[in-house]
Amino acid sequence: MMTQTPELPLHMRRNGLSPVEELAWARDGEGVVRVETPFGLPAYLVCRHEDVRQVLSDPARFSSALTPFPGSGQMNADELAKMQAGQMIGFDPPEHTRLRRMLTPEFTVRRMRRLEPRITEIVQTALDDLERAGKPADLVAHFALPVPSLVICELLGVPQADRAEFHERAVRLLDTSLPMEQRVAAQREDRAYMAGLVDRAQADPGEDMLGMLVREHGDDLSTDELIGIAGLLLLAGHETTSNMLALGTLALLRHPDQLAMIREDPAQVEPAVEEMQRWLSVVHSLPPRTTTTEVEIAGHAIPAGSLVICSLPAANRDPAFIDDPDILDITRGAAGHVAFGHGVHHCLGAPLARMEMRIAFPALLRRFPGLALADAYEQVDFRVFSLVYSLRTLRVTW
Template structure:
């Protein structure tokens, strides 16, 4: 008899909630030994203060010294190509050098220039959702297209390729797949983005890749430009798409809070922060490797150990906020680690916030009778995905 595959502890959910076992690990020990989806043991850090401590200290908790799971199947040349430009897998000063080139393009001021176009994209997606007729899949017609088109325009990626790169993203993030399939998806993704980066070098446009070529072309290798493009494309559509889908489901299950967002524009900013805290769609940030023996929550962790950070457990830590298990869009959710913290704080956070601030109220006002088309028990969650979300969300109005 085949044993059912089970997600590792840091990825387990009960619908939108972390499982009770994860909360107990946080409240009792703070740090527990776990197995990763890729067969390596690790220390899981669960408390908010400890997660922030790890994220604030790249000298002791290295991202660059932590190999990705398929690295053993690559030779040295391919490993170097795959890891070049991947900010989430770099430490200062290399991380600092590349991030400094990108930061000016992701300031709040720069993002505001995109607001009219994002508003248009949202309205176009709402038109498409309405044309689909009820019941319709909100993920397919709204949650996924909005951030996909935004990041495509920002990077200069052909929107016609969106189905292709989304399918690759799903495979890249699915920990239930064999390593060979994830590796194949990585190679396909690298080849695709290398082609886009080469075209940007040959004929730089007004998009982000073109800007990097014009302003920093002599400082960036071809592999670094490819790596930056890969990371921004994956992070730019996958995370926000799942927040829009899962966030809509959360609001439909809390109709009083949905009504506040729909009827009062002032509610949306704190609502976005609370949804980021409560949902915590990134199960665990990329693992770190300890560069020396460290102590966290009273537990000694040897040098050379893998450390995984539980974002859902940290964001529902009673030490962060009162009544953390309750979704409350009126609370001040400052300090959550839904966008990370420290040198690896999400570069695209201003863009993601703007997309959500525009998209949620527009959806709820366009369809004031929005409702689930199926019982909540039939909602199909992405159980084995590093970025938690929904396969689909059938709605009516």
């Protein structure tokens, strides 16, 4: 029996490295349009930069906690409670604040700077592996994926040997073309794996982040919350950054003048990272919010109890936010973009992601000054049904 591939929701549609024109029309026209979520539920899609910031900064009217948990229809109440525990992105203040407060000290810019020497080593090791693979080589497999995966593994205390296993699960968790049964199965596998990690950390807390949470907050966090926090950090810590490294490299190869600027001038790296975040917006949207009262956005009345989705690519390319939004210009820095979200759910790991990219891009471009695509751009294989836009492979030569 053949399974029909679902239609791609508007906010997930891309044309290579850019959002589709229909998304820009929605933003520049109505500003808010009716869509379906990847799970088939009706929702309002918010497209303008200022409106997206408004939604994301107002958890009282746009609730994360009231939004249905993906796959909840296939779980009983006990399993659903276990799956939701510790998932900060699914809570509103004050519960969200309680969970996040325990993690915030570990993700400050100052703490991240202590990781810089180790991240530099991991990047160099990955570059050695890429070179040993011989040209043409897959940049995703040998560089973009290993760097953030190894960093988050070491940070959380995850065995490096398990990297391939959790990446395969992550791909299934994020693939909206799969039947919900398969994605729920991946959720269950992931939780079982995380439960094993937490059990070992509780028995013998190490110096990693899980060990820290057990030692310092063991009385404040339930075992289910520890499992949820670990799973969320592991998924978010490698999927988004690995895809930014791959897609960012592809974007620079399409803009060789800007690639050369990053390679030759260290001062260009930080603004380049911000601009690439804005221009690529690898996360299509954050989890939907549910309105707690009737609200008005861009002149549209949205009833209480409605799902609201924020399009991050549309917002980040809003001409009301930034001039010439469809042009990649690494010199401008793009302060104020929403690629990391906004408000109380602003990405906790943003300082870590920025540091990884700031180290990785120049190191790659200096090691391989002749870096080039091994295939035509039209042959690049995008994961179009992934909740985090990504590449399956990126074959490069040098």
